[in-house]
Amino acid sequence: MADIIPLTIRCHRAISRSNHILLPITLIHHMTHTTTGPTPPSPTTTITTRNYHQNNNHHNHNHHNHNPPPTKPTMANSKYEYTRNFETPHPLLLNTYIILRLDGRSFTNFTQTHNFQKPNDPRALHLMNASATATLRTLPDITVAFGVSDEFSFLLPRECALFDRREDKLISTVVSTFTGWYVFLWPKYFGGGEGEGEEEKPLLAPPSFDCRAVCYPSMGNVRDYFAWRQVDTHINNLYNTAFWALVLKGGLSRREADAELRGTFSADKNEILFSRFGINYNNEPEMYRKGSVVYRDYRTLEDEDEDATAKATATATAPAEPSTSTEPPERNEQREEEQQTTAVPKFKSKTQREKEKKRARKAKIVTEHVDIIGDEFWKERPWLLGSGN
């Protein structure tokens, strides 16, 4: 946590400089609490920094709760409290996009246990998409996610300050939120329906997912990442469609089907599907061929004017206002020099962040099965990647 940083760090040189320069988020929090927060507790109160933050609700990321929680019994000054100093927070690199990719753990067993349809089980995929949608709803910082099979990738923007960008908090929150929703929503998708193959399937084993965080320094890298996942989707799905056609319709064993497909190209698999099974691969559902992209669609916000998104994007990356401070001239010169010669990252004010969060919560979250390799998808939705390099 930021609060294990000794308060003396407030005297750090960076504090005294312009707040147009991106400071470590831990410092920003201290600044916020010091300058604009509620009245700090009396020095005589034996309250810890952590308790102070909790009491003042600054670190409460539960956006539904606007009331400060009741004061909890404190462990302040316990002789055991020193153990907190063993925590080794690992913040992810500033000014980079963060992608959190979760992936089903032992899902071969899980799919067998629940007798998922091969090569694709639409109910299972809809459940994955619904869990991702709920994850975006829970965490408004996420702008877009892409999913296929038992994996989902979530994108956080460069300026993301959630959990002070702590890797462990981000990973554990995303993966547990997603998993929680997966279990919670299971009955909705496997509760049984009218259609054929829609029999009720109770959840027989607990699903689990692993998750990793990767930082990407440029928008190009992020585009390539998503392109990589969608190309993989295509390659795997074409293979699986041909493989299961050979097994289920062609009567081959799994080993024989695998041998038949070894060394074949896409065109060969398309030909096998068409000539032997009458399947035109291009007519397969788009969800199978292209995966699912889940994102916030600001275009559907009715109460905003049409160019609000463009404005928000522009504001988010606008150059910092010239300082009106009474700093000595040399300090101003120094800052000017930095702004001209380096890519000093910008950070958003708390007000701006709150405003954007509010707007994010109002936006509709949509799921589409479209090409995300080409430019069109991203150009039509510029807010997903923001602007910058």
Ligand SMILES: [Mg+2]
């Ligand atoms: Mg997987």
